[in-house]
Amino acid sequence: MHSTKNNGLSIYIEKYDDNVLRIESYPKAITYSLVVSLRYVSRGKVEHEYVKNIEHRILESLLNRVVNANQRYFLLSCLDSNKVSTYIMVLSKEKNEINKEADVICSIIENLSNNSINCKVEKSESAINILKRCLYGDSIENPLKWLLNVFSKRMDSNNINNVFLLEHPLSFEWGYPNIEPQKYEYLSKIFDNSDNAIRLGIIHSTNITAKLKPEHLVKHIIIVGATGSGKSTTASIIAREATRINYTVFIIDWHGEYASLLSDCNNIEYTNPVEGTIPSFLNLKSIIEYEPLAFIEILENVLELTPPQVHILEEAIKALLNKKALELYDIDLLMDIIQNTSLSARWVSESREALIRKLKVLSSEYLNIKWRGVREVGIEKGKILVFDVSSIPNTRVKRILASIAIKTATLKAQYNEVEKPLLIIVDEAHNIFTKNNPISNLIAEVRKWGVGFVIVTQTPSLLAPVVLRNANTRIIHAIKSSIDIKTLLGLSILKKEYKKVIPSLKPGEALVIIPELPEPILVKIGLISS
Numbered sequence: 001m002h003s004t005k006n007n008g009l010s011i012y013i014e015k016y017d018d019n020v021l022r023i024e025s026y027p028k029a030i031t032y033s034l035v036v037s038l039r040y041v042s043r044g045k046v047e048h049e050y051v052k053n054i055e056h057r058i059l060e061s062l063l064n065r066v067v068n069a070n071q072r073y074f075l076l077s078c079l080d081s082n083k084v085s086t087y088i089m090v091l092s093k094e095k096n097e098i099n100k101e102a103d104v105i106c107s108i109i110e111n112l113s114n115n116s117i118n119c120k121v122e123k124s125e126s127a128i129n130i131l132k133r134c135l136y137g138d139s140i141e142n143p144l145k146w147l148l149n150v151f152s153k154r155m156d157s158n159n160i161n162n163v164f165l166l167e168h169p170l171s172f173e174w175g176y177p178n179i180e181p182q183k184y185e186y187l188s189k190i191f192d193n194s195d196n197a198i199r200l201g202i203i204h205s206t207n208i209t210a211k212l213k214p215e216h217l218v219k220h221i222i223i224v225g226a227t228g229s230g231k232s233t234t235a236s237i238i239a240r241e242a243t244r245i246n247y248t249v250f251i252i253d254w255h256g257e258y259a260s261l262l263s264d265c266n267n268i269e270y271t272n273p274v275e276g277t278i279p280s281f282l283n284l285k286s287i288i289e290y291e292p293l294a295f296i297e298i299l300e301n302v303l304e305l306t307p308p309q310v311h312i313l314e315e316a317i318k319a320l321l322n323k324k325a326l327e328l329y330d331i332d333l334l335m336d337i338i339q340n341t342s343l344s345a346r347w348v349s350e351s352r353e354a355l356i357r358k359l360k361v362l363s364s365e366y367l368n369i370k371w372r373g374v375r376e377v378g379i380e381k382g383k384i385l386v387f388d389v390s391s392i393p394n395t396r397v398k399r400i401l402a403s404i405a406i407k408t409a410t411l412k413a414q415y416n417e418v419e420k421p422l423l424i425i426v427d428e429a430h431n432i433f434t435k436n437n438p439i440s441n442l443i444a445e446v447r448k449w450g451v452g453f454v455i456v457t458q459t460p461s462l463l464a465p466v467v468l469r470n471a472n473t474r475i476i477h478a479i480k481s482s483i484d485i486k487t488l489l490g491l492s493i494l495k496k497e498y499k500k501v502i503p504s505l506k507p508g509e510a511l512v513i514i515p516e517l518p519e520p521i522l523v524k525i526g527l528i529s530s
């Protein structure tokens with residue numbers, strides 16, 4: 001994906017003080033604004049003609065002021081809980097004048113309407129909400145877009161080129177006012193200078209580096225976002241940073257993207273079964289010796305085995321375990337054993353054939369992978385091992401091999417057979433951490449063995465709920481699908497206010513939620529040079 005050149009108009013609206021908003025537009029033009037709301041005071045039956053007349057006179061007065069004064073006004077009609085409300089946005093380059101101007105126009109309006117219109121200056125927070133409602137209202141012609149267009153032309157006509165596209169609603173930065181001094185201090189404390197942390201990028205409107213500490217890593221991280229939103233880039237930054245603080249990193253690379261993302265790293269090894277290498281975690285010996293049930297459950301789930309097929313598989317595994325030299329990068333051997341299982345019931349032969357048919361997708365013959373000839377690559381402290389499954393032609397096989405590798409990696413961590421702490425990054429995790437895959441429950445268990453997961457997905461709604469619940473650090477890139485946004489909102493991962501922000505994040509921008517902070521922070525993800 002390429003980032004598009006932004007030659008449009010970007011507008012940042014931030015709280016300046018209790019009533020005043022500061023608007024910064026690109027190309028550079030800073031102005032100040034406040035919003036007054038108009039309410040008709042009910043005085044019995046108000047004549048339509050009478051109201052129209054007042055409105056006409058108010059508009060006339062405002063127009064006169066536009067000619068004479070330094071201010072601009074913008075009338076907003078917003079759909080507010082099913083009724084249309086009227087607001088006036090007062091714009092000025094002079095922040096000192098703007099409160100005075102609001103008083104002036106309110107007194108003009110109240111006088112002209114004989115006090116049948118109530119005029120009130122809105123607090124900054126509610127002014128932002130009002131603008132948001134107007135902006136996201138259903139009207140096809142976005143009034144604010146028009147406003148900003150006109151406004152910028154008038155205020156800074158020399159600087160503005162001809163393109164006026166509000167193509168990116170987040171440029172408004174709703175809910176992201178400049179960080180106030182107390183909050184700034186608080187954030188600096190949370191993201192202190194400690195070197196033993198993952199540096200994610202810079203927090204919006206600060207020069208504070210957002211960091212994830214080791215405790216965040218073992219409480220798991222989820223990275224969500226639509227295609228092209230920057231998930232893999234973020235995951236690759238976490239991988240690099242994790243090795244810097246001496247983590248062992250294992251990456252399940254679903255699409256074969258990490259070779260280019262990490263091309264400049266020299267502490268990295270790649271494995272790809274189609275090219276004859278596998279991570280040592282894929283030697284089935286460990287999983288079958290330590291937890292044969294987990295192996296059976298993975299196959300049962302991914303290959304949708306029936307109970308009789310599971311039974312036959314269990315018997316075959318028992319037989320396999322009785323064999324002295326267990327070499328099960330050898331699914332072929334497992335199939336031989338199943339073929340020769342001496343179960344006598346009549347149903348066996350049919351189920352056996354069906355089971356073998358299902359297992360065939362894992363065989364050397366089907367995959368064109370010579371399981372007996374593959375080279376196993378181990379994992380070392382401070383290094384990254386990538387398991388690239390992208391060239392395996394069958395999604396079920398990818399899911400099985402990735403699940404087995406993850407399970408074995410965590411077993412090795414449990415039995416201290418791998419250098420810890422271990423960080424397992426799982427790209428396209430919705431293919432693996434599904435509701436019925438037993439692997440999903442690992443996320444609630446592995447912390448005590450010094451293992452953290454980074455779950456990367458574009459479809460959080462397909463993840464097992466246990467996975468979403470147990471990933472305490474959330475990195476949310478742009479998401480378009482309303483189902484996925486709802487999933488995050490439903491889990492209270494996000495407050496409703498962010499619903500509109502998430503689709504508009506730019507590639508590499510993310511809302512980051514860590515347990516210590518009550519609100520998400522907006523982070524521009526990027527490598528921080530040492």
Ligand SMILES: Nc1ncnc2c1ncn2[C@@H]1O[C@H](COP(=O)(O)OP(=O)(O)OP(=O)(O)O)[C@@H](O)[C@H]1O
Pocket residue numbers: 001002003225226227228229230231232233234257458507508509524525526
């Ligand atoms: N932190 C960043 N800073 C600048 N640009 C970025 C950043 N992250 C991503 N991008 C841009 O967005 C593009 C897509 O990023 P990336 O491949 O990480 O997205 P993705 O969400 O993983 O997409 P996919 O699901 O298709 O793999 C990158 O090629 C890069 O141009």
